[in-house]
Amino acid sequence: MIEVYMTRLHELTVILYALSILLYFIDYLHSNRKANQTAFWLLAFVWGLQTLFLVLFMVDIGRFPILTIFEGLYFYVWVLVTLSLGINRLMKVDFIVFFTNVLGFVIMVIHTFAPVQYESKVMAGQLTSELLFIHITMAILSYGAFSVSSVFSVLYLIQHDLLKKKKWGQKLKRIADLNKLEQTSYILNIIGVPMLLLALILGLQWAYIKVPDIVWYDAKVIGSFIVLLAYGIYLYLRVRKGVQGKSLALWNLASFLIILINFFLFGQLSSFHFWNS
Missing domain, CATH: 1.20.1330 (f41 fragment of flagellin, N-terminal domain)
Known part of the structure; x- marks a missing residue:
């Protein structure tokens, strides 16, 4: 049951990340302040969820999660989101922020929907269908x-x-x-x-x-x-x-x-x- 809830939270994170990218794209084209602010807070919420998952996973396995490719991918996405938030706040380079988030989204999708990381074959199949x-x-x-x-x-x-x-x-x-x-x-x-x-x-x-x-x-x-x-x-x-x-x-x-x-x-x-x- 816990795996199901965690999977749903991961899917929610992907959807929120997609909405954030959409708003960053609007801001990139038109320098829309409201779109930028909304995208930033959505991305900040994504970062918060990712950080929570990262900490829980560290507690579960008792080490820093970078020893396998799937652990490394998730940490890599966390780094990209962190850098994106920092760039948005400190440098205001919209071009870099938008494309950094597109790259981060690609890696997050690869990690989230990769069936090999799920012990249950039923859960892996369901996630693939979703x-x-x-x-x-x-x-x-x-x-x-x-x-x-x-x-x-x-x-x-x-x-x-x-x-x-x-x-x-x-x-x-x-x-x-x-x-x-x-x-x-x-x-x-x-x-x-x-x-x-x-x-x-x-x-x-x-x-x-x-x-x-x-x-x-x-x-x-x-x-x-x-x-x-x-x-x-x-x-x-x-x-x-x-x-x-x-x-x-x-x-x-x-x-x-x-x-x-x-x-x-x-x-x-x-x-x-x-x-x-």
């Missing part, structure tokens, strides 16, 4: 954000066309203004990109456990990273290059088209996502 559940849930949520974002881009193009042709009427009044449409589409992509990244990390860990001989150039795997790249370019164009308007909306729709191709075509060609067949 890993798949979290992966699928996060992937669907990210795709949902991208889907709604594409709807706003379509509305943007319709509104843009109506204004260009000076077709004043009821349609024009019922659609929000261009700035609001573009901003909402952009915000949804900000949410979707880090969520998809974390979903891919979880999916790769599940694949490593359940499909050790997986072909890494599988169509669905490559397609998922192409989707991430497409939306990453969208954010780069919007934030770094200052691209706005019709061209950005078209790029957003092209990125969503890649999602549809990946989901419907690459999913059928994939030997990795075999539940599609």
Whole structure:
């Protein structure tokens, strides 16, 4: 029973860590003070849980936990989170904080969902299934954000066309203004990109456990990273290059088209996502 409770706390830690990374990503793009503060306190709570687990484990085994690879991985994540908190408070280097936490999340997922560290095979199997559940849930949520974002881009193009042709009427009044449409589409992509990244990390860990001989150039795997790249370019164009308007909306729709191709075509060609067949 204690193992079950500890496992649930570990899963909660992973989820809180993911939320912290999402908020740090928003802060990285827009220097959002509120997002930064919330992310910091979430990460501080994660650090507190990790420290508690570390101390309890030390008491249980009677030594410092670094003699095996799984012990070392957990201590490594604790060090990364500690450094991230220190950098956030002392240096304010958002770029380093965000990517340090992404690395820490990768290592935490590897450690948390590695079945060899659990004595019970039932618990190990259940944890692996929950890993798949979290992966699928996060992937669907990210795709949902991208889907709604594409709807706003379509509305943007319709509104843009109506204004260009000076077709004043009821349609024009019922659609929000261009700035609001573009901003909402952009915000949804900000949410979707880090969520998809974390979903891919979880999916790769599940694949490593359940499909050790997986072909890494599988169509669905490559397609998922192409989707991430497409939306990453969208954010780069919007934030770094200052691209706005019709061209950005078209790029957003092209990125969503890649999602549809990946989901419907690459999913059928994939030997990795075999539940599609």
